Amino acid sequence: MAAGTARRRNATERASEIRDAAATIALTRGLAAISLRNLAAHCGVTSPLIAHYEPNMETLVATTFSAIAEKEIGEVARHAHTPTEPLDQIRALIEAIADPARDNVGEVWTDAWSLGRRNESLAEAARQSMDSWHALAIGIIRAGQDAGQFAPVNPERAALVLFALVDATSAYQLVNFRSRETREALVRETLDDMLDVQLAPKSS
Numbered sequence: 001m002a003a004g005t006a007r008r009r010n011a012t013e014r015a016s017e018i019r020d021a022a023a024t025i026a027l028t029r030g031l032a033a034i035s036l037r038n039l040a041a042h043c044g045v046t047s048p049l050i051a052h053y054e055p056n057m058e059t060l061v062a063t064t065f066s067a068i069a070e071k072e073i074g075e076v077a078r079h080a081h082t083p084t085e086p087l088d089q090i091r092a093l094i095e096a097i098a099d100p101a102r103d104n105v106g107e108v109w110t111d112a113w114s115l116g117r118r119n120e121s122l123a124e125a126a127r128q129s130m131d132s133w134h135a136l137a138i139g140i141i142r143a144g145q146d147a148g149q150f151a152p153v154n155p156e157r158a159a160l161v162l163f164a165l166v167d168a169t170s171a172y173q174l175v176n177f178r179s180r181e182t183r184e185a186l187v188r189e190t191l192d193d194m195l196d197v198q199l200a201p202k203s204s
Contacts, residue, residue: 015053017043022054022064027104031111031122034061062121065112069129072105077136086144090191091199093140097166098184106170113167134159144195151196158194165190 009017021042025033035057036047043050054060080093096102109126116123137159144150169183188199 011053014049018050018053018060019064019067022060023068026061026064026068026108026111031061031065031108031115034064058119059121061115061119062125065108065122066125066129068105068108069112069125070132072102073129073132073136080136080140085149086140086147087149087197089140090137090144090195090197093137094184094188094191094199098187100180103173106173109167110171110174130163133163137162141195144197149197151194153194158191161194162187162191 018039021039022034025038025042029038036050039050039054040047076093076096079096080089083089083092112122112126116126134156138155141150141153141155141158145152145155165187169187172178172183173180185200191197192199
C-alpha cells in the first residue's frame with residue numbers, strides 16, 4: 001500500500017486498539033499512566049479521538065485492570081488444574097503465582113489497590129478479581145480435604161490467608177524487601193502449617 005493511503009480503522013478496530021494500548025501502558029508503566037495523552041501518543045492519534053471512544057478514563061482504568069487480572073487468573077487456573085491430585089494442584093498454583101514472568105501483573109495489582117481508593121469502579125473490579133482468586137484456591141483446598149490430603153481447616157480462611165501473603169509479598173517486592181526466595185518460602189511454609197502438607201522443597 002502506498003504511503004499516505006493506509007486503511008482507516010473502523011470503529012470496532014479503533015476501540016480494540018485503544019483497549020490494547022491501555023493494557024500495554026498498564027503493564028509497562030502502571031495503571032496511573034493510562035491517560036488521554038499517553039493513549040494518543042501510543043496509538044498515534046489525537047486526544048479528542050481517544051476521548052470519543054473512551055470518554056471516562058476511570059472506567060477505562062477499571063476495565064483494563066479487570067482484563068489483565070482475569071486473564072492471569074485464567075492462565076494460573078489452567079496451570080493449577082493440569083495435575084489431577086489436589087496436593088499437586090496447590091503446588092502448581094503457588095508455582096504459577098511465584099513465576100517472575102508475572103511480576104508486572106503484580107505491580108498492576110498494587111496500582112489497583114492504591115488508585116482504587118478514589119476510583120470505585122476500579123475498587124469493584126479489584127474485589128471481583130480477588131473473589132476469583134479465592135474461589136480458585138477454595139476449590140483446590142476443598143478437593144484436597146475430600147481426598148484426605150489437607151487438614152480440616154476452614155477453606156475460605158485458608159484462601160484469605162494465602163492471598164493476603166501473596167499480596168503482601170508482591171508489595172514487598174516493589175521495594176526489594178527481603179529476597180524473592182524468602183518471600184516465596186513464607187507463602188509455602190505458611191500453607192504447609194495450615195494444610196499440614198509439604199509444599200516447600202525438602203532438605204537434602
